[in-house]
Amino acid sequence: MPITLHDVHHAYPDGTLAVRGVDLTVDRGERLAIVGQNGAGKTTTVKLMNGLLRPTRGTVTIDGQPTAGRTTARIARQVGYVFQNPDDQIFAGDVRTELTLVPRYLRWDAAYTAERVTRAVDLTGIAPHLDSNPNDLPFPVRKFVAIAAILVGTCDYVILDEPTAGLDRPGTRQLLALMDRLRDEGIAVVTITHDMRFVADAFPRVVAMADGTVIADGTAADVFADDDVLARSQLQRLEVAQLARNLHLTDRAIRIDDVLHLIP
Amino acid sequence: MDLANLRDVTFTYAYADSAALEGVTLHLERGQLYGVVGTNGSGKSTLCSLLRGLIPHFHKGTVEGTVEILGRNLADWNPAELARTIGCVFDNPFTQISGIKDTVFEEIAFGLENLGVSRSDIVDRVTSISDRLGITALLPKNPNGLSGGQRQKVAFASIIAMDAEVLVIDEPTSQLDPQSSQAVFEIIADLKDRGKSIVLVEHKIDLMARYADRLVVMHAGKVVAEGPTREILAAPAVDAADVPRPEVTDLAFALESVGKGLGTIPVTRPQAEAAIAARMRGAQVHAHHVA
Numbered sequence: 116m117p118i119t120l121h122d123v124h125h126a127y128p129d130g131t132l133a134v135r136g137v138d139l140t141v142d143r144g145e146r147l148a149i150v151g152q153n154g155a156g157k158t159t160t161v162k163l164m165n166g167l168l169r170p171t172r173g174t175v176t177i178d179g180q181p182t183a184g185r186t187t188a189r190i191a192r193q194v195g196y197v198f199q200n201p202d203d204q205i206f207a208g209d210v211r212t213e214l215t216l217v218p219r220y221l222r223w224d225a226a227y228t229a230e231r232v233t234r235a236v237d238l239t240g241i242a243p244h245l246d247s248n249p250n251d252l253p254f255p256v257r258k259f260v261a262i263a264a265i266l267v268g269t270c271d272y273v274i275l276d277e278p279t280a281g282l283d284r285p286g287t288r289q290l291l292a293l294m295d296r297l298r299d300e301g302i303a304v305v306t307i308t309h310d311m312r313f314v315a316d317a318f319p320r321v322v323a324m325a326d327g328t329v330i331a332d333g334t335a336a337d338v339f340a341d342d343d344v345l346a347r348s349q350l351q352r353l354e355v356a357q358l359a360r361n362l363h364l365t366d367r368a369i370r371i372d373d374v375l376h377l378i379p
Numbered sequence: 380m381d382l383a384n385l386r387d388v389t390f391t392y393a394y395a396d397s398a399a400l401e402g403v404t405l406h407l408e409r410g411q412l413y414g415v416v417g418t419n420g421s422g423k424s425t426l427c428s429l430l431r432g433l434i435p436h437f438h439k440g441t442v443e444g445t446v447e448i449l450g451r452n453l454a455d456w457n458p459a460e461l462a463r464t465i466g467c468v469f470d471n472p473f474t475q476i477s478g479i480k481d482t483v484f485e486e487i488a489f490g491l492e493n494l495g496v497s498r499s500d501i502v503d504r505v506t507s508i509s510d511r512l513g514i515t516a517l518l519p520k521n522p523n524g525l526s527g528g529q530r531q532k533v534a535f536a537s538i539i540a541m542d543a544e545v546l547v548i549d550e551p552t553s554q555l556d557p558q559s560s561q562a563v564f565e566i567i568a569d570l571k572d573r574g575k576s577i578v579l580v581e582h583k584i585d586l587m588a589r590y591a592d593r594l595v596v597m598h599a600g601k602v603v604a605e606g607p608t609r610e611i612l613a614a615p616a617v618d619a620a621d622v623p624r625p626e627v628t629d630l631a632f633a634l635e636s637v638g639k640g641l642g643t644i645p646v647t648r649p650q651a652e653a654a655i656a657a658r659m660r661g662a663q664v665h666a667h668h669v670a
Contacts, residue, residue, distance in 0.1 A: 152556065153528070153556050199554070200527045253420065254471065254553070280553055281550065283419045283582055283622075284418065284621050285418055285621055286419065309556045309557055312626070349558065351557050353626065354585060354648050355626050355627070355630060357648060358627060358630070358651055358652055361652055362655055362656060362659065371626070371629055371630050371633050374630070375633055375634065375637060375639075378639060378655055378659070379639070379661075
């Protein structure tokens with residue numbers, strides 16, 4: 116069962132119409148990257164998916180259930196949202212406490228709590244930091260703490276807002292491995308990102324947004340091949356894609372392997 | 380006079396078990412844009428703290444070896460004088476923003492006021508840097524209400540406006556989109572062209588390849604390589620330090636591995652395009668001769 120947005124509009128209290136007529140379906144276990152420039156409506160769209168925002172027109176359903184009339188707290192059990200800035204999300208004085216906020220809220224017993232926390236810690240590689248104050252940890256570790264705090268919950272969908280921002284290469288590898296394990300468990304990952312390498316490497320489906328609407332929905336190769344979509348969403352091609360295009364090798368390259376055989 | 384000379388410097392933070400910098404010997408010249416790359420925890424930010432004098436004045440710990448900044452021993456610098464000479468952009472804009480100013484304009488002007496810059500000059504400088512960063516519309520807003528990316532731009536603007544001779548800039552684009560990241564790098568490159576000395580920590584390797592004169596590669600508290608950007612990005616030290624290469628450099632290595640080496644290792648797309656275009660022309664000429 117999917118998350119379905121049908122003709123969704125959202126106007127902020129100041130009148131800004133951030134999303135206008137979005138139709139989008141995210142299936143269980145799917146990976147979807149939403150791309151576009153700042154102000155395109157990406158964040159509004161994902162916040163509509165987990166009930167942080169409500170449509171001012173249109174409907175959002177999760178596994179067939181409309182979000183209208185359900186609390187954000189309840190929706191958040193199904194759809195987890197990891198903020199771009201971990202400091203907007205983390206508030207406990209040590210990592211272990213941060214990770215048990217959801218279990219305590221949901222009154223899980225000790226054994227189940229331990230099981231879920233262990234899994235989340237294992238997925239994110241933060242075991243050495245459980246007794247630390249999050250404020251003393253480097254930014255990438257805080258980021259994984261924020262991800263772990265969401266993964267302790269039993270979400271079927273996880274939204275990652277700019278997950279690779281500020282990550283080094285080991286951090287990015289950790290993130291990719293984590294996403295593979297989530298896919299194996301049937302958990303969908305929706306990301307908003309400006310990191311086109313991350314998109315091309317890890318997301319079979321890419322949605323490009325501009326001016327509050329979806330202007331493309333396809334593979335990374337489809338999106339990067341479309342000049343009109345790139346211009347409207349102000350996306351930059353990957354270096355290898357731009358090179359392949361400039362040299363008239365191919366319009367559909369997104370990886371080095373796509374061009375290697377085309378160069379004499 | 381050199382920007383900095385570090386000889387066999389080891390630094391251990393107070394209460395830490397192991398050294399954050401270990402046996403670092405580094406010679407930085409003036410008027411250059413140095414890129415510092417390495418994984419998290421490799422010592423990049425500690426190196427910045429040392430160059431800015433935050434070590435040992437603010438972050439306590441044990442410094443061994445000698446550190447000279449602009450020809451003077453670090454211990455002999457007055458911290459306030461060093462702070463005026465070296466502008467620092469911190470990696471976390473939340474650390475940087477004062478929290479006591481009501482508008483972004485006043486926030487950017489704050490450092491200038493402390494330097495005794497005249498009001499009309501302050502207005503000029505704040506207006507000009509805000510324009511270049513595309514944050515003019517934010518000037519009347521409260522800094523506390525900004526997004527992470529906006530805050531990062533404000534923190535960057537407030538330091539650039541102070542026009543210090545030396546700039547130490549730690550991950551200025553971590554929360555910015557590609558267009559804004561590019562704008563930040565262009566401003567940094569302009570400052571270098573105006574003779575400023577810059578030390579820049581940044582993960583975005585494609586931008587580093589394009590703009591940095593020289594790269595310092597750090598790994599586990601040590602400087603494992605230092606040299607001209609193009610040379611360093613082709614060197615094995617980059618792999619050992621787990622630092623990514625530009626995509627076009629990876630492409631050149633991939634071509635080499637299948638017996639189609641370009642005879643040069645490009646680090647920017649125009650360099651790669653030129654080398655591959657030359658190869659394609661050569662192949663056409665060859666095909667023509669065979670025919």
